[in-house]
Amino acid sequence: MSVMLECKSLSVRFDGLAALSDVTFRVQEGDLFGVIGPNGAGKTTLFNVISGTLRPTSGEVYFQGRRISGLAPGRICRLGIAGTFQPVRPFASLSVFENVLVGACFGRDRRGASKDSERHAHEALRFVGLESKADRIAQDLTPAEKKRLEIARALATDPQVILLDEVLSGLTQVETTEILALVRRIQDKGITAMLIEHVMRVVMELCGTVLVLHHGARLAQGTPQEVMNNPEVIEAYLG
Amino acid sequence: MPSEIIQLTVGGILLGGIYGLAAMGLSVSFGVLRILNLAHGEFLMVGSLITYALFVSLGVNPFLGALLLIPIFILLGAGFYWVLLKPIARKPARDMLTASVLVTLGIALAVEDLTAFLWERPVTGIAYSLPPLEIGGVVVSSVRVLILIFICCMAAAFHVFLRTTFAGKAVRAITQCRDGAEIVGVDIARIAAWTFGLGAAAAGAAGAFYVTLFTVTPAMGIPLTVKYMCVVVLGGLGSLIGSVLGGLILGLSEAAAAYWIGPEWSPCVAFLLLIVILIAKPEGFFGSR
Amino acid sequence: MMAGRRPSVSFSVAVFAVAAVFAVLPAMTVSYGLVWLFLVAVYLTLAVSYDIVGGTMGHMNLGHASFFGLGAYSTVILMNQGLSFWAAVALAVPVTVLFAALISYPFTRLTGAYFALGTFGLISLMNVLAHNLRDLTGGSGGISTPPGDRTVEAYYLAVIAAGATIALSRSIARSRFGLALRSIREDADTARAFGVPVDLYKCGALVISSAPAAFIGGVYAWKATYISPSSVFGLEIALSPIVMTMLGGSGTAAGPIVGVVFLTIAQELLWTRIPYLHLAMYGVIMVIIGLLMPGGIVRSRWFRRVMTRMGMSSRWMD
Numbered sequence A: 001m002s003v004m005l006e007c008k009s010l011s012v013r014f015d016g017l018a019a020l021s022d023v024t025f026r027v028q029e030g031d032l033f034g035v036i037g038p039n040g041a042g043k044t045t046l047f048n049v050i051s052g053t054l055r056p057t058s059g060e061v062y063f064q065g066r067r068i069s070g071l072a073p074g075r076i077c078r079l080g081i082a083g084t085f086q087p088v089r090p091f092a093s094l095s096v097f098e099n100v101l102v103g104a105c106f107g108r109d110r111r112g113a114s115k116d117s118e119r120h121a122h123e124a125l126r127f128v129g130l131e132s133k134a135d136r137i138a139q140d141l142t143p144a145e146k147k148r149l150e151i152a153r154a155l156a157t158d159p160q161v162i163l164l165d166e167v168l169s170g171l172t173q174v175e176t177t178e179i180l181a182l183v184r185r186i187q188d189k190g191i192t193a194m195l196i197e198h199v200m201r202v203v204m205e206l207c208g209t210v211l212v213l214h215h216g217a218r219l220a221q222g223t224p225q226e227v228m229n230n231p232e233v234i235e236a237y238l239g
Numbered sequence B: 001m002p003s004e005i006i007q008l009t010v011g012g013i014l015l016g017g018i019y020g021l022a023a024m025g026l027s028v029s030f031g032v033l034r035i036l037n038l039a040h041g042e043f044l045m046v047g048s049l050i051t052y053a054l055f056v057s058l059g060v061n062p063f064l065g066a067l068l069l070i071p072i073f074i075l076l077g078a079g080f081y082w083v084l085l086k087p088i089a090r091k092p093a094r095d096m097l098t099a100s101v102l103v104t105l106g107i108a109l110a111v112e113d114l115t116a117f118l119w120e121r122p123v124t125g126i127a128y129s130l131p132p133l134e135i136g137g138v139v140v141s142s143v144r145v146l147i148l149i150f151i152c153c154m155a156a157a158f159h160v161f162l163r164t165t166f167a168g169k170a171v172r173a174i175t176q177c178r179d180g181a182e183i184v185g186v187d188i189a190r191i192a193a194w195t196f197g198l199g200a201a202a203a204g205a206a207g208a209f210y211v212t213l214f215t216v217t218p219a220m221g222i223p224l225t226v227k228y229m230c231v232v233v234l235g236g237l238g239s240l241i242g243s244v245l246g247g248l249i250l251g252l253s254e255a256a257a258a259y260w261i262g263p264e265w266s267p268c269v270a271f272l273l274l275i276v277i278l279i280a281k282p283e284g285f286f287g288s289r
Numbered sequence C: 001m002m003a004g005r006r007p008s009v010s011f012s013v014a015v016f017a018v019a020a021v022f023a024v025l026p027a028m029t030v031s032y033g034l035v036w037l038f039l040v041a042v043y044l045t046l047a048v049s050y051d052i053v054g055g056t057m058g059h060m061n062l063g064h065a066s067f068f069g070l071g072a073y074s075t076v077i078l079m080n081q082g083l084s085f086w087a088a089v090a091l092a093v094p095v096t097v098l099f100a101a102l103i104s105y106p107f108t109r110l111t112g113a114y115f116a117l118g119t120f121g122l123i124s125l126m127n128v129l130a131h132n133l134r135d136l137t138g139g140s141g142g143i144s145t146p147p148g149d150r151t152v153e154a155y156y157l158a159v160i161a162a163g164a165t166i167a168l169s170r171s172i173a174r175s176r177f178g179l180a181l182r183s184i185r186e187d188a189d190t191a192r193a194f195g196v197p198v199d200l201y202k203c204g205a206l207v208i209s210s211a212p213a214a215f216i217g218g219v220y221a222w223k224a225t226y227i228s229p230s231s232v233f234g235l236e237i238a239l240s241p242i243v244m245t246m247l248g249g250s251g252t253a254a255g256p257i258v259g260v261v262f263l264t265i266a267q268e269l270l271w272t273r274i275p276y277l278h279l280a281m282y283g284v285i286m287v288i289i290g291l292l293m294p295g296g297i298v299r300s301r302w303f304r305r306v307m308t309r310m311g312m313s314s315r316w317m318d
């Protein structure tokens, strides 16, 4: 197993507020890497830095040994890191298929012929189980379908790392189970996944490694078991 | 030469004060409504013409005219909002933008064309004068001084209104955080209507002064609106002081351009400033998106 | 709903039939009708090219007529330097496109209301410049080309321009570029995150939309033999194509066409009978569209029903 992604002492400040401070960690290839922490801990901020939509105040991000912090988000996407948004941001008045096609056309490494892009988009839709809705307008989808759509759009870019920001929040029990199965299948494809999640049970079941953030700093990292038994983590969650 | 410069400066400041007063209303209503009101200049144009008509037919002096216009224009503005803008205020941002451009520009066109149809000749200012004043050896027209005093008073009244009254605080709350204000129970539509009314009144009163100094034509409304937009963008959203300063900057630059380059170039100043400022600060000084 | 779909046979036949009708019309109609059709084609070209930026990309370009006016002035000025119309317009279009390219980067950094405002400032500025640069433009008195009756030639050119612009806009809509423009319209930041070259494509769209406008501006000036600041930079020419597009349905294939046809017929019936208050009537139409039918005719339910009954495919409405 090799290192897929590495963050070295990342810090982000929003006028005075330290959203991330000195966060360092590594993500192994093929891992399902969980990021947990209370509200406002800096989880989304971390994802934004990795995907390039936010520049870190200091620190670097390395992807397969190559420095990517400072690159344009589109570049990073083409190199192989794609994600979902919190809250979801589909292209509202475009069809489901067109949403995914944007990822397939512009987010992939090589510029394939347009036929290929359409094939990739269809594949991604089939993978998440939305192909029957391909011609629907994105804003008419249910919340759960919108999350699937975002996952499909990210998958259509043929990523090596996928960033999933609270894809389970606000879903019913059944929908949660379905999306969880989807996340497993993504991992089975060999895609490294980073997952932000609040429900502990899910993290414990799915993730190989867990990073705990608290007030923007790394509180703990390790297997779910190690993290759960860490007294500081228990303190942060209870106190 | 120096006395000419002084006259020029005084003229620029006066013009700037009028711009500032009218732009204040636009600034505040943009803050509350997030609606691009391209009909704002029409309030000034109509205010000018009413003042003129009152002066010519009944001999009402323009200062009294300005005071009379305020309540009328508050109602007019509030009605304008209630009938034309409230229905589109709830739409998602992009739809609201298109709809507001269509509606307000449509009103502007209709008002201008109708006025041009009814008023065949341009109105060449009001022959209203008072004995001149001498301040420190410089002779200035007392009408102009009075106008400046009036503008300052109105700006101050506007400022006090926003700072101290409940409605004013609601206006500022909405400007800063619309959803928050709504949750706390502010009736946005009502506040917006009155704000709009006040904005219209400021423009109408500015019109009363405008006609005492300059020629008024029906077609001037839309270019004036662009000028106010320029002033608002210069001064910053919802900032009254900013509007006054922005107005002064624009008024003085126009006067300077008219003097050194030629009067036909003064309209360029606002358009150029507008474009340059927008581009230098892409999100505008409004800081919203 | 996109890409790769071949035009159907019936569609090709329809296009051919329309083209044939337009080709033989001059032989049959009186010159008044021809002048009217010429204007329809001018508005079509302007409306359809406007909608590449206004509809597909979702940036309301109130200054689109700047390109029209610049094309018109350049053509006339060059013709007065002794160039033939063809040489003049062949220079005027690149000049305008270059101008569009120069302004595109700063302007396309603006979004929403600010873009609308900035472009409105632009056309206002062009108007003042046309008034003031008297040596070049003849000032408010306007400027004339060498005289001549070019009604029939101008008619053909305008119809060809309108057809070409529609074809251009359709091929953009079906391309990756068009998909990218629509994604920018919906959410530029998300589009950027998925690799869409947002800044480049925004500039590209503005530049592309300037070319048909510049060309039709040249043709318009050539036919009219006289232009003034208000005839090519005025509010009426600036706003009518936009109003027509909005009325028909901005961002759809059929919208600009339906809007132009609808409003030019309405103009023909009303304007000629009532010689005044034309702008006011435009204003009222704008208010009505804004309040009651923001999606335009094409997106309204009754229009869809009529079209489906007539057997038209729904892709004209997307």
Ligand SMILES: Nc1ncnc2c1ncn2[C@@H]1O[C@H](COP(=O)(O)OP(=O)(O)OP(=O)(O)O)[C@@H](O)[C@H]1O
Binding pocket: A014, A017, A019, A037, A038, A039, A040, A041, A042, A043, A044, A045, A046
């Ligand atoms: N653009 C911004 N400007 C200023 N502050 C911000 C910005 N984005 C985030 N913050 C602040 O940074 C901190 C971390 O935010 P972040 O969204 O990363 O938290 P989170 O861990 O994702 O929380 P949640 O569980 O609620 O999603 C918060 O205090 C937030 O208010």
Ligand SMILES: [Mg+2]
Binding pocket: A043, A044, A045, A086
């Ligand atoms: Mg978050």
